[in-house]
Amino acid sequence: MAVDHAAAEVDHLAAERAAARFDVEAMKIAWAGSRHAVDVADRMARLVASDPVFRKDNRTMLSRKDLFKDTLRKAAHAWKRIVELRLTEEEASLLRQYVDQPGYVDLHWGMFVPAIKGQGTEEQQKKWLPLAYKFQIIGCYAQTELGHGSNVQGLETTATFDPMTDEFVIHSPTLTSSKWWPGGLGKASTHAVVYARLITEGKDYGIHGFIVQLRSLEDHSPLPGVTLGDIGGKFGSGAYNSMDNGVLRFDHVRIPRDQMLMRLSQVTREGKYVQSDVPKQLLYGTMVYVRQSIVADASKALSRAVCIAVRYSAIRKQFGSQDGGPETQVLNYRTQQSRLFPLLASAYAFRFVGDWLNWLYTDVTQKLEVKDYSTLQEAHACTAGLKAVTTSATADAIEECRKLCGGHGYLNSSGLPELFAVYVPACTYEGDNVVLLLQVARILMKTVSQLTSGKQPVGTMAYMGKVQHLMQSKCAVKTEAFEARALRMAVNCAQNIGQASNQEEGFYERSPDLLEAAVAHIQLIIVTKFIEKVHQDIPGHGVKEQLQNLCNVYALYTLHKHLGDFLATGSLTPKQGALANEQLGKLYAQVRPNAVALVDAFNYTDHYLGSVLGRYDGNVYPALYEEAWKDPLNETVVPEGYHEYLRPLLKQQLKLSRL
Numbered sequence: 001m002a003v004d005h006a007a008a009e010v011d012h013l014a015a016e017r018a019a020a021r022f023d024v025e026a027m028k029i030a031w032a033g034s035r036h037a038v039d040v041a042d043r044m045a046r047l048v049a050s051d052p053v054f055r056k057d058n059r060t061m062l063s064r065k066d067l068f069k070d071t072l073r074k075a076a077h078a079w080k081r082i083v084e085l086r087l088t089e090e091e092a093s094l095l096r097q098y099v100d101q102p103g104y105v106d107l108h109w110g111m112f113v114p115a116i117k118g119q120g121t122e123e124q125q126k127k128w129l130p131l132a133y134k135f136q137i138i139g140c141y142a143q144t145e146l147g148h149g150s151n152v153q154g155l156e157t158t159a160t161f162d163p164m165t166d167e168f169v170i171h172s173p174t175l176t177s178s179k180w181w182p183g184g185l186g187k188a189s190t191h192a193v194v195y196a197r198l199i200t201e202g203k204d205y206g207i208h209g210f211i212v213q214l215r216s217l218e219d220h221s222p223l224p225g226v227t228l229g230d231i232g233g234k235f236g237s238g239a240y241n242s243m244d245n246g247v248l249r250f251d252h253v254r255i256p257r258d259q260m261l262m263r264l265s266q267v268t269r270e271g272k273y274v275q276s277d278v279p280k281q282l283l284y285g286t287m288v289y290v291r292q293s294i295v296a297d298a299s300k301a302l303s304r305a306v307c308i309a310v311r312y313s314a315i316r317k318q319f320g321s322q323d324g325g326p327e328t329q330v331l332n333y334r335t336q337q338s339r340l341f342p343l344l345a346s347a348y349a350f351r352f353v354g355d356w357l358n359w360l361y362t363d364v365t366q367k368l369e370v371k372d373y374s375t376l377q378e379a380h381a382c383t384a385g386l387k388a389v390t391t392s393a394t395a396d397a398i399e400e401c402r403k404l405c406g407g408h409g410y411l412n413s414s415g416l417p418e419l420f421a422v423y424v425p426a427c428t429y430e431g432d433n434v435v436l437l438l439q440v441a442r443i444l445m446k447t448v449s450q451l452t453s454g455k456q457p458v459g460t461m462a463y464m465g466k467v468q469h470l471m472q473s474k475c476a477v478k479t480e481a482f483e484a485r486a487l488r489m490a491v492n493c494a495q496n497i498g499q500a501s502n503q504e505e506g507f508y509e510r511s512p513d514l515l516e517a518a519v520a521h522i523q524l525i526i527v528t529k530f531i532e533k534v535h536q537d538i539p540g541h542g543v544k545e546q547l548q549n550l551c552n553v554y555a556l557y558t559l560h561k562h563l564g565d566f567l568a569t570g571s572l573t574p575k576q577g578a579l580a581n582e583q584l585g586k587l588y589a590q591v592r593p594n595a596v597a598l599v600d601a602f603n604y605t606d607h608y609l610g611s612v613l614g615r616y617d618g619n620v621y622p623a624l625y626e627e628a629w630k631d632p633l634n635e636t637v638v639p640e641g642y643h644e645y646l647r648p649l650l651k652q653q654l655k656l657s658r659l
């Protein structure tokens with residue numbers, strides 16, 4: 001008798017859900033942050049999923065042109081719904097999240113508007129923001145050039161003040177000064193915040209921001225002196241190809257003086273350069289803002305991949321059938337668990353550290369408003385470091401989830417290839433991860449060097465103040481081992497650099513070790529913030545226990561993976577390392593019955609997941625089968641090209657065989 005495997009798989013997920021030992025609804029609240037956050041997210045996710053314009057299952061099959069047009073259509077429709085339904089900012093940005101297609105709106109709202117808010121004077125904000133808020137202009141963030149991205153101070157575009165006309169002349173003096181990469185620039189934007197070297201009275205004052213109109217508001221054609229276009233196709237099908245990353249050149253384009261963003265410094269009518277009393281690093285404020293939002297996005301991307309891999313691992317069975325009994329769910333294999341559960345724990349870890357970082361960012365912003373710049377360095381180190389560590393881990397984890405889903409994970413319909421292709425540039429944009437970690441390392445070295453002068457480190461560096469204790473002790477407590485490892489790695493680097501004849505040379509020579517020291521410091525922050533979270537009052541049956549488990553998994557897995565660091569710095573003994581690994585195995589066994597419910601708590605719709613393997617109902621096989629037939633290649637039974645290329649070949653073989 002034929003067994004209906006599909007029906008059996010569906011029952012399987014129901015059984016998994018029934019076996020969970022905690023209240024999933026309460027976990028949804030812990031994940032989202034509040035009941036309100038769950039409800040709004042739920043409403044927006046359903047709004048998007050039920051609207052045919054937001055369909056995305058065909059995206060990887062569209063040509064670049066069709067994909068771009070589809071992005072424009074979705075963005076316009078989303079805006080229409082936002083206006084019609086009078087959505088709040090919170091609702092609108094969730095709606096954008098669930099539309100799940102990178103597009104010019106991200107740069108408009110995510111960078112153009114924040115750049116004007118952060119670097120524009122009140123007057124400039126009054127003039128430009130209302131236009132941007134109503135989409136009467138579309139803006140992008142034009143910083144990176146063909147020749148320089150990481151080294152912002154190396155940018156070549158010039159903005160030369162002409163006192164005769166009270167204008168700046170924006171110019172691209174070399175090929176490498178062409179703006180290259182800005183999202184939304186290629187085809188959509190009418191305006192840009194352009195970063196250029198300010199030259200006045202014959203002196204180069206370095207990089208400053210300018211609002212420049214690029215296209216006509218009448219017919220969208222480039223303004224005189226402006227050459228611009230798209231930079232071409234990118235990694236993967238669908239994926240980031242919905243975005244028009246662009247190239248832009250200026251040939252002596254003139255803009256009024258008041259289009260220089262003048263909150264941080266000004267040029268007077270006479271051409272005098274005046275520096276305000278605010279730190280010049282505030283020029284980088286937009287990047288700091290986006291880096292903190294990228295950390296929150298890491299937990300979203302990672303949780304999606306993990307949700308797909310966990311559900312599918314509960315459905316998928318291989319081996320183990322004896323006497324006609326059931327086969328083993330691959331989720332029951334210890335190896336599957338040891339690869340998958342640390343990623344599940346990381347998704348929760350990144351979620352909570354992302355919330356904390358958002359708090360830190362808000363706090364710093366409030367302090368800046370009253371000219372308190374004391375936490376600027378902390379904000380830079382935390383946003384840069386957490387951006388680097390969480391995006392690298394998430395990119396690796398999405399690829400691991402693909403492998404955890406076996407062959408089917410490689411199909412576009414699994415959702416994983418596109419998720420990976422969209423996600424990986426996060427390791428590069430908004431600061432290459434290595435470059436950002438070296439920034440953290442510089443701050444660590446500065447902090448270590450100040451320890452001898454008695455200056456007490458603060459914020460996330462405060463543990464370094466316990467230097468006497470941490471340099472000597474054997475650590476019994478988990479966080480203390482993380483603190484000792486991070487501090488000792490930093491101190492080792494500082495000592496090695498100190499022996500070099502020149503500090504810069506020493507830093508350069510030791511940079512691979514410095515990267516590792518920076519990672520150790522950031523991992524300490526993630527572990528600490530997770531522990532702080534589970535110490536809070538968390539309502540709901542079994543929720544706190546589950547989070548405690550996941551926190552332990554994250555910490556012990558990180559420890560296991562970097563055991564070399566812990567041993568080399570003497571922060572743990574080999575015996576402690578072995579015990580930690582033993583413990584990890586036990587924790588996986590506790591996660592196992594709750595795994596499906598723990599990913600259900602992310603509360604993702606099937607539309608947002610975009611994966612036949614991750615379907616909520618577990619009906620994987622019929623969906624895979626159906627999906628295959630939708631491929632354009634299956635529109636005809638006999639493929640196009642048969643008559644030109646297959647038939648002649650086959651005929652020829654026929655003749656040969658007759659010879």
Ligand SMILES: CCCCCCCCCCCCCCCCCCCCCC(=O)SCCNC(=O)CCNC(=O)[C@H](O)C(C)(C)COP(=O)(O)OP(=O)(O)OC[C@H]1O[C@@H](n2cnc3c(N)ncnc32)[C@H](O)[C@@H]1OP(=O)(O)O
Nearest residue numbers: 089092093096106109110150151152281284380429430431
């Ligand atoms: C209601 C409607 C709603 C509608 C709904 C719609 C809603 C939609 C919403 C959508 C939202 C989604 C979001 C967008 C999506 C993302 C997409 C991707 C976009 C990607 C964009 C990009 O990709 S955009 C380009 C990013 N390009 C970089 O990222 C360059 C890195 N490169 C550097 O960033 C500098 O080049 C680098 C290395 C620091 C050296 O800079 P340098 O040479 O000037 O300086 P030094 O290293 O010498 O440092 C000198 C001193 O500055 C200190 N310092 C340095 N940085 C600092 C900082 N930031 N803050 C404070 N302090 C800082 C340092 O600690 C030193 O401090 P000290 O002097 O005390 O030691």
Ligand SMILES: Cc1cc2nc3c(=O)[nH]c(=O)nc-3n(C[C@H](O)[C@H](O)[C@H](O)COP(=O)(O)OP(=O)(O)OC[C@H]3O[C@@H](n4cnc5c(N)ncnc54)[C@H](O)[C@@H]3O)c2cc1C
Nearest residue numbers: 141142143144148149150181182183425428429430431434
């Ligand atoms: C999808 C995408 C979207 C983007 N959107 C925008 C946008 O909207 N606006 C915008 O202005 N830009 C944008 N960018 C550009 C992005 O910000 C830069 O690509 C990024 O900052 C990295 O700079 P780079 O390309 O110059 O890399 P490079 O610095 O050339 O990196 C090449 C290699 O050199 C290494 N390296 C560089 N410097 C050092 C160092 N000091 N020490 C050790 N190693 C080093 C890096 O680690 C890397 O391995 C986007 C990029 C991408 C991929």
